[in-house]
Amino acid sequence: MATGVSIENVSFGYGGALVLNDVSLSIEPGEYFCFLGPSGSGKTTLLRLLAGFGTPSKGRIVIGGKDVTYLPPWERNLGMVFQSYALWPHMTVAKNVAFGLERRKLPRTEIGRKVAAALERVGLSHLADRRPSQLSGGQQQRVALARTLVIEPSVLLLDEPLSNLDAKLRTEMRVELKRLQRELGITTIYVTHDQEEANAAAERIAVLDGGRIQQIGSPVDMYDHPATRFVAAFLGTANLVEGKIEGGRFLADGIVLDGINAPSGRACVSIRPQHIAVQASGTGLPGVVEEREFLGETTRYRIKAGGHRLIVDEPHRRDTEPREVGAMVGLAVDIKQISILRD
Numbered sequence: 001m002a003t004g005v006s007i008e009n010v011s012f013g014y015g016g017a018l019v020l021n022d023v024s025l026s027i028e029p030g031e032y033f034c035f036l037g038p039s040g041s042g043k044t045t046l047l048r049l050l051a052g053f054g055t056p057s058k059g060r061i062v063i064g065g066k067d068v069t070y071l072p073p074w075e076r077n078l079g080m081v082f083q084s085y086a087l088w089p090h091m092t093v094a095k096n097v098a099f100g101l102e103r104r105k106l107p108r109t110e111i112g113r114k115v116a117a118a119l120e121r122v123g124l125s126h127l128a129d130r131r132p133s134q135l136s137g138g139q140q141q142r143v144a145l146a147r148t149l150v151i152e153p154s155v156l157l158l159d160e161p162l163s164n165l166d167a168k169l170r171t172e173m174r175v176e177l178k179r180l181q182r183e184l185g186i187t188t189i190y191v192t193h194d195q196e197e198a199n200a201a202a203e204r205i206a207v208l209d210g211g212r213i214q215q216i217g218s219p220v221d222m223y224d225h226p227a228t229r230f231v232a233a234f235l236g237t238a239n240l241v242e243g244k245i246e247g248g249r250f251l252a253d254g255i256v257l258d259g260i261n262a263p264s265g266r267a268c269v270s271i272r273p274q275h276i277a278v279q280a281s282g283t284g285l286p287g288v289v290e291e292r293e294f295l296g297e298t299t300r301y302r303i304k305a306g307g308h309r310l311i312v313d314e315p316h317r318r319d320t321e322p323r324e325v326g327a328m329v330g331l332a333v334d335i336k337q338i339s340i341l342r343d
Contacts, residue, residue: 002029003064003154003187005050010059012045019045021211022059027189027204032181034190034202038234041208047157047191051080064154079153083160085144087132093143094119094128100151118150121180138169145177149184156181158190162197174201195235199223207231229341232270239271239310245340254306255285259335268341273300273313275337278323284330289323299323305331 005027012020020042027033035043048054050061052073060069068076087096097118101111119125122142132140141161148156158177162170178201181188192198198205199219207214207222207230215227219235226232229240243252245264250257257269277284278301290309291302298313299322312331323329 002185004029005155005187005189006062007046007050008060008062010046010049010056010061012042012049012054012056012058019211020049020056023208023211023213024059025206025213025216027187030185030187032178032188032190032201032203034192034198034205035208036192036195036198036205036234037208038193042211043191043193043208044159046208047080047159047189050155050189051078051157052076077154078157079148079151079155080157080159081141081144081148081161083163085132085140085164087140087143087147089132092129092131093124093135096132096143097147097150100147104151114150118146121149121183122146122176136169137165138173141165141173142176145180149180149186154187156186156188158188160192161190162192163194170197177201199235207234209234224337224339226270226339226341229268229270232339232341237273237311237313239273239276239308240341241269241271241308241310243267243269250340252306253308255308257333257335257338260340262340266342270339270341271310271333272337273311274298275334276310276312277332277334278303278312278314279330279332281328281330284332287329287331289325289327289329292322292325294322303329303331 007023007025010020010023011018023046035046037043049056052071055070060067063076094115097115098111101114119128122145124139124142127139162173165173174197190201202219204216204218205222206216209230215222215231222231223235226235232238233240241252241255243250245260245262245267248260250260250269285305287303287305289301290304293300297316299316301312301323303310303312
């Protein structure tokens with residue numbers, strides 16, 4: 001049976017400085033959940049409190065219906081994969097994976113069977129007799145994962161496990177982690193500062209900043225409907241334009257957007273770069289191309305429109321000439337795709 005996790009009004013700090021401030025969330029049994037945020041947001045601290053490497057100054061932590069707030073790590077039946085992998089350099093791959101089972105004093109035959117199954121699951125059976133120094137970064141990461149899964153934890157905790165890998169390996173291991181999580185049905189909590197990793201893997205994300213949860217939801221829902229300026233800017237690239245709404249129009253220092261279905265008053269609109277179309281000069285909002293970057297799949301422009309500098313992405317096509325820096329253009333904003341923020 002998969003295990004649910006509940007964090008209830010948890011606060012934690014060092015001295016007088018709060019690292020976590022009244023954090024509450026619930027994780028469903030079998031869910032792949034992500035804590036996402038910049039350095040210092042409190043995401044790793046929250047994971048460590050779940051693991052038992054610290055005690056909240058306020059609130060409680062419930063795992064599988066049991067209050068574990070004051071239980072030590074070894075009584076929580078959790079498995080944690082650290083950013084550094086934390087492998088024993090003098091032990092073989094098989095001995096590293098067997099370590100937790102030996103500490104639990106399981107029979108030798110059962111340990112051998114479980115280790116073989118765990119290595120088979122992560123595709124490392126053929127490397128059982130090697131030492132960590134003889135493995136690539138991706139292989140070491142798989143050993144750390146096998147060592148954690150072999151003890152059959154009720155919840156899997158992953159602390160930025162891909163940050164030491166190159167871009168290609170990160171993508172491959174991200175897919176592999178998701179496959180294993182689905183196969184095992186284990187409740188998984190993943191910490192990262194990389195929004196692409198979170199979007200690709202997690203069913204739901206909690207975005208943290210300054211020790212508080214800014215928003216919880218599915219990756220698509222939060223990308224399309226950010227609740228705050230911080231979430232809009234952190235989950236991908238966003239143009240945040242300050243202004244006001246009057247009579248169904250958004251007005252902001254040279255930018256006028258019609259068809260806004262929102263109450264009048266001060267507001268900020270979030271516009272994703274791909275939701276602005278570049279047109280011929282004389283149509284839409286007038287603008288001037290100030291910068292151009294070729295990013296492979298897209299060409300990114302920074303365009304001055306009124307008193308604002310907007311980022312605009314256009315799909316790259318080999319039969320289309322890029323727009324020159326200094327060119328006068330028109331901009332068309334897809335009103336259905338913008339988000340109105342009032343935080």
